[in-house]
Amino acid sequence: MASKVHQVTVWARGVVQDKEGRDIANGLARAAGQEGKFTQSFDNYVDLPDRVNVPLRKYARISDEEIEERYEYENLHPEVVIVADATIVKGIDVLRGMEKGGTLVVATDRRPEDILKFIPNRDLLGKIVCVDAKAICGDRTVDFSGSEGGVDSVGIGQGISAPILGALARGSELVKLDHLDAVVKNKDALHKGHEQAVVKTLN
């Protein structure tokens, strides 16, 4: 039996957050790789080509052993869900497929309670992390070089993905801040996101 593959799903807005969403998945996978984990990160193929504002999914997977089923379309059972634009929680069941006790990270200026009221299946959550990423570094880098399997020529974590990754490190054991620090470009925003994240434990 292969060891557990930890699935992380990122929800972001098409085009305006396509690269930032991908940066979150790539940044997480690359940072986890720094501590010797087996990782992969990929775009949801069916969500592409992405259109301005469309909700789209980026995926990361982390495992202690080699990931055997690499060629899949979706993360069916995410244990961490990251929402790069908070309004997505209103229109999508972002926790779909999550087992009880999962973590939700939301980029928002609202409090965890204000977000939870939009999530009918919130009892699945063990933890919610909110971070006002836009206030820390709200830039949304739009660049197509890394899309469709291309090689990103800008670098990871220049904009809003940096504070979101910092918040993730506060709310999850899957990745450590030090390792993110080695990967993310905007280190100041990364650390601010880590510091300013509001973590609320549920259940």
Place this chain on the structure above:
Amino acid sequence: MFKIPKGKEVPLGCVTPAPVGEQPMMITGNWREFRPLLEPEKCDLCMNCIVFCPDACFQLDDAEEKVVLNEKYCKGCNICINECAPGALTAAYELDFDDGVVRLDKPF
């Protein structure tokens, strides 16, 4: 002979019936970060919002006295706000409203 799993069906030759009024299998209201909000007293029925909406989300009501937004499909591009001649439309953050978006399992 073959067993087609639910949710994977495709009609013969991939020919589908034309939708009537709207395409309810592709609800796009959840694309919206900011919704256009109308101040009716400022509206002079210039019709720009109706004509310039790429998603045909604005219509006149039956009495043809005011414009009505179809929130189920509005993607929040806000062209309407940019084009509104009397400035009767403003952008309102979607999380400030409890309703107005159809919640979906998947993006489509």
Place this chain on the structure above:
Amino acid sequence: MAKEMMLSGCASSAQAAKMAKVEVISSYPIRPYTAIMMELSKMVANGELDAEFVHGEGEHGQLSIVLGAAAAGARALTGSSGVGVTYAFENYSPIAGGRIPLQMMIADRALDPPGDFGSEHTDAMSCRDQGWLMGWAETPQEAFDNCLINYRVGEDHRVLLPQFVCQDGYFVSHIPGPVSLPEQSQVDEFLPPYNLPHPLDPKRPVSHGPQIRPDQGTIMDIQRAQAMLDAPAVIREAIDDYNRIFGRKYAPFVEEYMTDDAEIAFFLMGAHTMTARHAVRHLRAKGVKIGLVKLRFVRPWPTEEVAQALSKFKAVGVVETSTSYGGAMRGGNLLHEVRASLYELPQRPLTTSFMAGLGGEMVSLEDFYHMTEVLSKAVREGKTKKTVYWVGFEAED
């Protein structure tokens, strides 16, 4: 009363299309199929045939035009040869997948390089896996008949598939043979009017061909696969009706000639079957126990009929007029399918492939006698020396 005429395959095909009352025709010139369109354009010009004749801007355009026409609800016909067939390739899958049952007549021709206008089956055979019905005619008469039979089968709502109706370029397409032209009333009895279940009509709006998810792709493939599974029964019905109405004696899939007590047999399709028939007859007169099996449909491939027909022989020579460079048999395409058909049999005949008639080279009686020697030797020795013989070009047998 039926009318007897001497017609080339091109001319007989055009006559069949006229009697099928095709409504939209798209043309583009390439030898040797061109005369089909020359004949049809005359019929349209002089009012014999009420159809729209559209000059395509190339074979890709031709197929696109008839796709639009057939999707709108008109019986449509096009045709081509050689590199024209392959230039249109993009369209074959969308037409079959969209279940638009139009017809394409192919007078086959070798592919380039360089320009060789001789007959070869490779052009159409390269397109055989797209979900089209496909078969070859041996004579101008069979070319005529196959047009009507294929329209009937392809347009049947249990099938709804487009049709490659093929004939050997020059040999069948250009050399006149006797053709019995039936009465229009006979054709009308056999072939009902075109009735697409989902035409483009503003009174009944539909969308043709929206995108699907990758996990729905298999379903589209299954639809085409199912149509091919359902087609044989429809073909049998159509052939029975055809034989009854027109007084012919076609077998639906494989025709046997002098196979009673035969030990060896040729397996082939199209024009060269005729020469092979005469070779078999002469060889029989000399006491050689030889027969012939002719294939009428390459798609759907009649697996059981082929297995049943060939199982009784000790050795079978598959006469190939197509190429499959680097394929499992290093020869043509037919032997792959013949061997696959025989695989489940407890007793399999020896099989070998004769590459013959490529690039349009003629295949003579002598060639068939030579092939017979190879097969007889294989029977004597209990094995074939080679899987593939390039007839006339082997340094030693």
Place this chain on the structure above:
Amino acid sequence: MAAAIKTQNLAPVKLIRNVPKEEYYLPGHRTCAGCGPALQYKLVAKAAGPNTIFLGPTGCMYVANASYLCTPYAVPWMHTQITNGGAVASGIEAAYKVLLRKGKREGEFPNIIVMAGDGGSVDIGLQAMSAMMYRGHDALFICYDNEAYANTGIQTSPTTPYGGNTTFTPPGSAIPEGKTLFPKDPPQLVIGAHPAVKYVATASIAYPVDLINKVRKALNVVGPTFLHIHCPCPKGWGFDEAKTVEVARLAIETGMWNMYEWDNGEYRYQFKPKKYKPVREYLKLQNRFAHLSDAHIAKLQAFVDAKVKAKPVPVEAAVPKAN
């Protein structure tokens, strides 16, 4: 032989409040928020009305509209390959001619409209489009121009402006301006060589009443017609999706886009500014031009200056009119 079957006379619209209310391009499609091509589709469908068949060569207006078994078309629609919109339209037109003639289909001859992107019209689709026009089929071919292959992730097309940054023409140290070529001119391609074509026009989503009237004029003509419609693309051009119409308007005000009709040999211009704004004002709204130096902008300005000053060729002299 075939009698003209079309008798329709779609009336022009005077004011924006007379724009027909009925929608035939419905809400519920996966085009970008603020999509220019989607807006023109909506307006064209309104103008054409219910007796219409749309053909959708591959491109955004196929893939984004007809995603995952959902389509927004209330009238018949068919996907065509990116290569062959004009040819499939020709076949449909031929079918309707014969079906109506034989009494197998009843009613008015339908409006047959090909909705092709710039790639599907003047690049890979050029041969089929030109043949449809040459043969004189009664169909309207629309090139909705968003100046790139947008559906595949913004690659250069023949109508991408000089200096455009696309994923196939990225600016770099060796090629600082990105796209080095100047664009094809689709309406002039059509006007210059197709005697059967009687009506060609350019239009823009910035002027919807004008667009609707040009569509109706084109559909009232028996024979092939062509519209070239400017449709800004927020994703491909890199501007705020609320500004789609504003960018379209600015294109006309700077001379980057010219509005005219060619009606049986005669040119008529619309919305021609008395004084053109500098192209820089148009460029600065769009990320695809962010890398351009002053020298590049001057080169583009010179191209635009020459274009807006040029007198149209008296086409009657060059191409004889067909009957």
